[in-house]
Amino acid sequence: EAGVAQSPRYKIIEKRQSVAFWCNPISGHATLYWYQQILGQGPKLLIQFQNNGVVDDSQLPKDRFSAERLKGVDSTLKIQPAKLEDSAVYLCASSLESAGTYGYTFGSGTRLTVV
């Protein structure tokens, strides 16, 4: 089966600019996650979707981050305006069953550098 697709793979922007990341999960996977991975740290959950509804966005900095999942398939994560501390890898993951107890399938991530 095709994996989780993410684009772009790399992005460099100046602070205060906006940026968007795209994720296409594995077909049929109802649950989608966005994680932020700062260099040298483990991934941290930003937002979790079940179909096109938000399950948990408690760790999403809503003053600058937004995310949507149109029609319960593709998802977009946006940052506006970006700060230097947003430099990180943004990982998208999906799971077949809502529990996710068999683990997630991750994409290769987008590496964002804010200068």
Add this chain to the structure above:
Amino acid sequence: AQTVTQSQPEMSVQEAETVTLSCTYDTSESNYYLFWYKQPPSRQMILVIRQEAYKQQNATENRFSVNFQKAAKSFSLKISDSQLGDTAMYFCAFMNLLSGSARQLTFGSGTQLTVLP
């Protein structure tokens, strides 16, 4: 809130040798899953092995096995017959199964494993 601790930022092992990566976690719950993920330079997180907390038997997947000590809240990963392709960052992760809570992975800070030829 659950926390996952990996106290070994870096480790190295000779090819064909065995290495053990440590992980401890903190939770007040009794029902949960534990995972080890591998992240090579390609950045894609790959599931290595999973353990259900209610199962006493340690999980194994080919050269990978775990030592799950529930009372001690310890979950170590043993890699036997290490191969050059095992070089990667390894993350321990926890998932709470509390009814009504969102099922999410909480990750440790990772251990960079280098397999030396």
